[in-house]
Amino acid sequence: MRWLYSCAFYLITPFLILRLLWKGRAIPAYRTRIAERFCWDKQKLPVIDVWIHAVSLGEVIAATPLIEAMLVDKKWSVVVTTMTPTGAAQVVSCFGDRVIHRYVPYDLPDVVYRFFNQVKPKIGVIIETELWPNLISRAHALDIPLFLINARLSEGSLKGYLRGQFVFKKILNQFTLIGTQSHDDAKRFIRLGADVKKVTHLGNMKFDLSVQNSAQTLFDHLNERMGKERVKIIFASTHEGEESRILTQIKKWQQAIPHVLLLIAPRHPERFQEVYQLCQQQGFNTGLRSQVDRLNWQNEVVVLDSLGELLGFYRISDYAFVGGSLVPIGGHNVLEPIALGLPVFSGNQVDNFKTICHELEQKKAIILVHNEHQLAEELIHLHANPQEKHQMIERATQFLEHNKGSVARYLSVLSMAWDGQPL
Known part of the structure; x- marks a missing residue:
């Protein structure tokens, strides 16, 4: 069924571009770097250890202490993708040129193909609940260990996902591990079809919020x-x-x-x-x-x-x-x-x-x-x-x-994957 999803996505692509241009009237950042969302740009990237996707501002803030630990403690090179300009601005504000920021590619087969040709991460990390079928499937096909961390799934969202359970069950099981914010979140991911062996409660990174006294x-x-x-x-x-x-x-x-x-x-x-x-x-x-x-x-x-x-x-x-x-x-x-x-x-x-x-x-x-x-x-x-x-x-x-301490737990799991150790 992924081909049907992809066909529908291709059909709405012109409207997505128009939407970016329309939103760019109020927020110019939406008009810039559109080519990046389709991976049409020819940006050459250094060797990347970790790719992190944090859709917007809240997810970037949640991931900040983890990214900081990756940079300082592990000396990993990091690419962070976001969907929104607010998320992009937060990445730049927090990390400057210590990480590479890119807009996440639209979930089209040829686009995600180009994305992974450019980025080539050793491991991939998605924050919270961003289930893009083509993006996840391509990472899986390339044998990139992929982690859904700080994962959450409300009862209301679960009901929506269950309508397409036959699709999302396969997507979830392409993750190496799903680390959830709470035990209830873990149960809901399992109800959606995730292999119980892949799901574990590791806590909520928002408790480890960094409140540096900047500016x-x-x-x-x-x-x-x-x-x-x-x-x-x-x-x-x-x-x-x-x-x-x-x-x-x-x-x-x-x-x-x-x-x-x-x-x-x-x-x-x-x-x-x-x-x-x-x-x-x-x-x-x-x-x-x-x-x-x-x-x-x-x-x-x-x-x-x-x-x-x-x-x-x-x-x-x-x-x-x-x-x-x-x-x-x-x-x-x-x-x-x-x-x-x-x-x-x-x-x-x-x-x-x-x-x-x-x-x-x-x-x-x-x-x-x-x-x-x-x-x-x-x-x-x-x-x-x-x-x-x-x-x-x-x-x-x-x-x-x-309730602090989840960042250390997530980092430990990611370090094992980066070193090639079994989880």
């Missing part, structure tokens, strides 16, 4: 411009439908917390201007991160229209709400603000981080809310009770520390 001078300057003494609430990775609901609560926060400032970081760059216009239309004094000289104490909201700076803004904030959770997206990484010592709030639609969020909630280390009204009330209550806030941060920090 602190820049964020200190931004903090001064916005008002260093002001209480800042950051709304991270927000999606359509969340910002409008959050803005309905701003008057409550302003009454309870004098001079409070809302920082809104939309998940997708193409929505930066849309969110900025929404805030202005609602009558709020709104600044843009990109217009530093116009930021001032009068701003009620600042839209963070930049890439790869979220950790820096967490560092200068007082409270964090992680988006994609008041709408049915599945939530985003709550561990990043926890690692930077913030009390964290999230909506309760967190299928992508269900196990982590529920464990944190049980330990009273995060506050999950049903709607924006509860969010406003819970945040105001926590701000009025600093001892409770401190205890919540302490419990979350302990939870994070207790």
Whole structure:
């Protein structure tokens, strides 16, 4: 059936190019390096030890400590592929020229053939759940040991994959090993058809998040411009439908917390201007991160229209709400603000981080809310009770520390494969 999938992919390819050009109107990075996505470029690469695919920003952040260990401890040469410009920007920001970045090839037989002719990795690593049939099958045909690591599969995603189980069963069993974030993830991959001998729970690399204090001078300057003494609430990775609901609560926060400032970081760059216009239309004094000289104490909201700076803004904030959770997206990484010592709030639609969020909630280390009204009330209550806030941060920090160590486990497995040892 892979031939049918490939034929369909070829048919939609012109529309993919048009989509890149269209998205490039708002984000020029989508228009650049299109040839790379088809491996039409003639870039000559050095000998590559490891190829890592991390689809976007979140996966790159999760993989960062592992990549760092590969570079520093193992001295491996690394190629990192991403699908999105946000992921690409994060790779460049974190590693510069210490790794080679390329956009992942479109999953067409001739394209992946050219990709592996160029890259020729000794081992391949895919982060989380990127199941591209032609890419994986070509690596398997070339006897490249291929690992799906930090793998996750929600119950909702499993139901979708089960419709094509006859395809995905074969794909999964072309991996050398599938290392999952949780025991529940492992069970779901086995239900999808993965050989039980290939699946093992190795933990979630997001617990090993690196929070290096980079570019602190820049964020200190931004903090001064916005008002260093002001209480800042950051709304991270927000999606359509969340910002409008959050803005309905701003008057409550302003009454309870004098001079409070809302920082809104939309998940997708193409929505930066849309969110900025929404805030202005609602009558709020709104600044843009990109217009530093116009930021001032009068701003009620600042839209963070930049890439790869979220950790820096967490560092200068007082409270964090992680988006994609008041709408049915599945939530985003709550561990990043926890690692930077913030009390964290999230909506309760967190299928992508269900196990982590529920464990944190049980330990009273995060506050999950049903709607924006509860969010406003819970945040105001926590701000009025600093001892409770401190205890919540302490419990979350302990939870994070207790669950660290998965990067070392993944690196150990990959080292064995790199040395040709049986797993």
